[in-house]
Amino acid sequence: MSAPGAPAAIIGIGLMGGSLGLALRARAGVPEVRGFDPDAAARAEAVKLGAVDVAAGSLEEAIDGASTVFLAAPVGQLAELAKQALSLTGETCVVTDVGSAKGVVMAALDRSERRRFIGGHPVCGAERSGVGAAREDLFEGATYFLTPSDETQPALFERLHHLVTSIGAHPVAIDPEAHDSLMAMVSHVPHVLASALINQAAGTAPEGREALRSAGPSFADLTRVGGANPPLWADILLANRSAVASALESFSGHLNAARVAVERGDREWLLRFFEQAGAGRGVLLASDRELEGERPWRLSVTVPDEPGVISAIATALGHAHINIEDLGLVPGPPDGVGELRLLVAGQQAAERAAELIREVGYGVRAEPVA
Amino acid sequence: MSAPGAPAAIIGIGLMGGSLGLALRARAGVPEVRGFDPDAAARAEAVKLGAVDVAAGSLEEAIDGASTVFLAAPVGQLAELAKQALSLTGETCVVTDVGSAKGVVMAALDRSERRRFIGGHPVCGAERSGVGAAREDLFEGATYFLTPSDETQPALFERLHHLVTSIGAHPVAIDPEAHDSLMAMVSHVPHVLASALINQAAGTAPEGREALRSAGPSFADLTRVGGANPPLWADILLANRSAVASALESFSGHLNAARVAVERGDREWLLRFFEQAGAGRGVLLASDRELEGERPWRLSVTVPDEPGVISAIATALGHAHINIEDLGLVPGPPDGVGELRLLVAGQQAAERAAELIREVGYGVRAEPVA
Numbered sequence: 001m002s003a004p005g006a007p008a009a010i011i012g013i014g015l016m017g018g019s020l021g022l023a024l025r026a027r028a029g030v031p032e033v034r035g036f037d038p039d040a041a042a043r044a045e046a047v048k049l050g051a052v053d054v055a056a057g058s059l060e061e062a063i064d065g066a067s068t069v070f071l072a073a074p075v076g077q078l079a080e081l082a083k084q085a086l087s088l089t090g091e092t093c094v095v096t097d098v099g100s101a102k103g104v105v106m107a108a109l110d111r112s113e114r115r116r117f118i119g120g121h122p123v124c125g126a127e128r129s130g131v132g133a134a135r136e137d138l139f140e141g142a143t144y145f146l147t148p149s150d151e152t153q154p155a156l157f158e159r160l161h162h163l164v165t166s167i168g169a170h171p172v173a174i175d176p177e178a179h180d181s182l183m184a185m186v187s188h189v190p191h192v193l194a195s196a197l198i199n200q201a202a203g204t205a206p207e208g209r210e211a212l213r214s215a216g217p218s219f220a221d222l223t224r225v226g227g228a229n230p231p232l233w234a235d236i237l238l239a240n241r242s243a244v245a246s247a248l249e250s251f252s253g254h255l256n257a258a259r260v261a262v263e264r265g266d267r268e269w270l271l272r273f274f275e276q277a278g279a280g281r282g283v284l285l286a287s288d289r290e291l292e293g294e295r296p297w298r299l300s301v302t303v304p305d306e307p308g309v310i311s312a313i314a315t316a317l318g319h320a321h322i323n324i325e326d327l328g329l330v331p332g333p334p335d336g337v338g339e340l341r342l343l344v345a346g347q348q349a350a351e352r353a354a355e356l357i358r359e360v361g362y363g364v365r366a367e368p369v370a
Numbered sequence: 371m372s373a374p375g376a377p378a379a380i381i382g383i384g385l386m387g388g389s390l391g392l393a394l395r396a397r398a399g400v401p402e403v404r405g406f407d408p409d410a411a412a413r414a415e416a417v418k419l420g421a422v423d424v425a426a427g428s429l430e431e432a433i434d435g436a437s438t439v440f441l442a443a444p445v446g447q448l449a450e451l452a453k454q455a456l457s458l459t460g461e462t463c464v465v466t467d468v469g470s471a472k473g474v475v476m477a478a479l480d481r482s483e484r485r486r487f488i489g490g491h492p493v494c495g496a497e498r499s500g501v502g503a504a505r506e507d508l509f510e511g512a513t514y515f516l517t518p519s520d521e522t523q524p525a526l527f528e529r530l531h532h533l534v535t536s537i538g539a540h541p542v543a544i545d546p547e548a549h550d551s552l553m554a555m556v557s558h559v560p561h562v563l564a565s566a567l568i569n570q571a572a573g574t575a576p577e578g579r580e581a582l583r584s585a586g587p588s589f590a591d592l593t594r595v596g597g598a599n600p601p602l603w604a605d606i607l608l609a610n611r612s613a614v615a616s617a618l619e620s621f622s623g624h625l626n627a628a629r630v631a632v633e634r635g636d637r638e639w640l641l642r643f644f645e646q647a648g649a650g651r652g653v654l655l656a657s658d659r660e661l662e663g664e665r666p667w668r669l670s671v672t673v674p675d676e677p678g679v680i681s682a683i684a685t686a687l688g689h690a691h692i693n694i695e696d697l698g699l700v701p702g703p704p705d706g707v708g709e710l711r712l713l714v715a716g717q718q719a720a721e722r723a724a725e726l727i728r729e730v731g732y733g734v735r736a737e738p739v740a
Binding site: 237247258 | 633
């Protein structure tokens with residue numbers, strides 16, 4: 001296993017890659033960050049801005065000896081880059097990405113490759129793109145999805161979880177398919193809606209088009225993301241093709257039902273529709289920070305040191321929206337029984353977490369941290 | 371004709387009616403504002419807050435002798451109230467409303483009633499409702515749609531235009547059908563989309579539902595209006611039934627095309643889709659205030675003193691997004707030729723306005739105001 005202080009590599013140095021470099025260097029105690037980007041100007045700027053210690057001349061050079069490889073290239077290139085990075089690195093190196101869809105990459109990897117590839121997706125961004133817009137605090141407070149699979153090596157998940165926490169983000173474990181469906185629903189479909197709204201408005205008669213400019217700020221808000229960065233969004237939709245198509249189809253069903261209700265003047269249906277949305281909104285958008293200031297609890301889980309464990313436990317907690325504040329693995333003898341230690345906020349979350357962990361089949365002890 | 375200083379009446383004293391009262395009293399030089407609301411508590415509060423001078427005991431009492439009647443009741447009641455108010459007032463009284471759809475009211479009125487009914491729609495609102503939330507500055511800077519018809523009496527349009535300007539709003543003339551299609555597109559359909567997004571998300575598997583809470587602020591923004599005030603929104607959709615149904619159907623067509631493109635992996639189609647939206651967004655949302663600070667120009671239009679004139683001219687300018695800053699009518703002899711004077715901002719707008727006015731058949735002279 002590499003030393004904890006082994007170098008990290010970043011492939012693709014734009015806004016995300018550059019910000020990762022700045023954050024890893026300043027906050028995570030990573031001794032060296034090596035970056036590679038096919039664009040020589042981006043490499044030079046990354047060095048100048050301190051986003052990387054070393055700009056490597058090739059992907060091979062960047063990842064040689066790295067213990068963690070972040071793929072921050074355009075989403076359409078991630079599957080190939082992941083295979084390449086995995087083939088060039090050893091058993092103790094974790095490869096991750098920052099793409100907003102996971103299915104295509106996971107489908108491209110075989111079971112053995114999946115042991116060391118853990119999908120990542122920081123939910124943050126900026127108005128501008130490119131390494132020049134990179135910021136050390138980009139990930140501060142952001143949700144950072146991690147998508148372990150059944151094959152994920154626990155020790156590699158632990159390392160990645162620590163790095164994500166150390167750069168200020170909140171890691172949330174979720175399985176790759178659930179991640180993609182979720183992103184289709186909360187991000188990819190809304191982007192399509194925003195652009196479709198604009199295209200519909202722009203296609204109407206001139207009088208409507210002109211008066212639209214007087215229609216107040218709500219339309220502007222709703223369509224804020226419409227038409228932003230066409231190549232990026234075309235690629236994101238295609239990288240999450242089946243989840244997006246299925247979310248769009250299901251959404252059309254909801255719309256169609258509403259249209260029928262409007263047409264037949266069904267006030268009761270419309271009332272229920274809006275009431276259900278009001279109730280749903282409350283549940284869905286309840287503050288993430290409800291538990292802030294709660295006392296930390298430690299969960300000690302008895303686990304075999306084998307793949308699948310971390311995926312089962314972390315995603316069970318992630319799906320139940322229990323944030324793992326910190327995570328440590330105390331390995332047992334080779335192939336023996338070890339201990340997974342988790343920190344969560346508050347007694348309620350700890351008790352619910354213990355229940356979920358028992359449900360997936362592991363012994364667990366919960367206690368407040370003194 | 372009533373004296374310019376004749377009383378105004380407000381029927382329905384909630385947020386809108388109360389704010390109208392405050393603004394008319396403080397800014398418009400209206401000598402008396404009389405209000406009626408079926409809810410006695412709302413009437414008492416309106417008097418206490420100074421939103422009305424007098425709380426009348428009935429609709430009849432409120433509108434007796436008024437030169438302007440504002441109907442600020444729930445949208446489902448507007449058609450009936452309009453007919454009632456028109457039947458109880460004389461030839462020199464203009465009746466207007468503040469509803470967000472115009473078709474149902476216009477369809478309920480005959481040609482003679484349409485001479486004195488001019489639809490209005492201030493595009494503004496507040497988080498809270500009820501007269502307790504009323505504010506004198508609610509209309510400050512807001513677009514205030516006026517929907518004159520072919521039957522509209524010019525002098526009544528002039529009075530309403532002045533009142534709207536005096537309370538700080540920007541009157542924009544648009545014909546009733548174009549108004550309803552526009553509102554369907556920029557407000558009513560987006561409300562349906564927001565609620566449908568929430569209902570779809572809330573209907574997914576629990577893991578998606580919980581993780582959704584970590585999905586960042588963009589979904590929250592997009593669904594901000596979802597589920598707000600179900601009875602109000604059910605009634606608004608029903609009041610604008612045919613325009614909403616047709617906008618929803620057309621929107622489904624746009625969505626379906628996007629889904630097909632995603633399914634068949636048509637990157638070129640998606641690129642064009644997003645590029646078109648980006649271009650459309652720029653055009654649609656160009657700043658309303660581009661002309662601010664421009665020198666005022668006066669347009670003197672030779673017009674017969676008859677219905678149809680004001681609708682033709684004001685909506686031609688409204689559709690071309692030329693704001694009428696002020697408007698005055700110098701009547702000729704009975705059924706003779708008079709002069710309509712319009713103020714617009716800047717030479718460019720004045721020249722375009724003159725062109726449009728000539729196109730609809732009137733002689734016009736444009737000159738800068740000294």
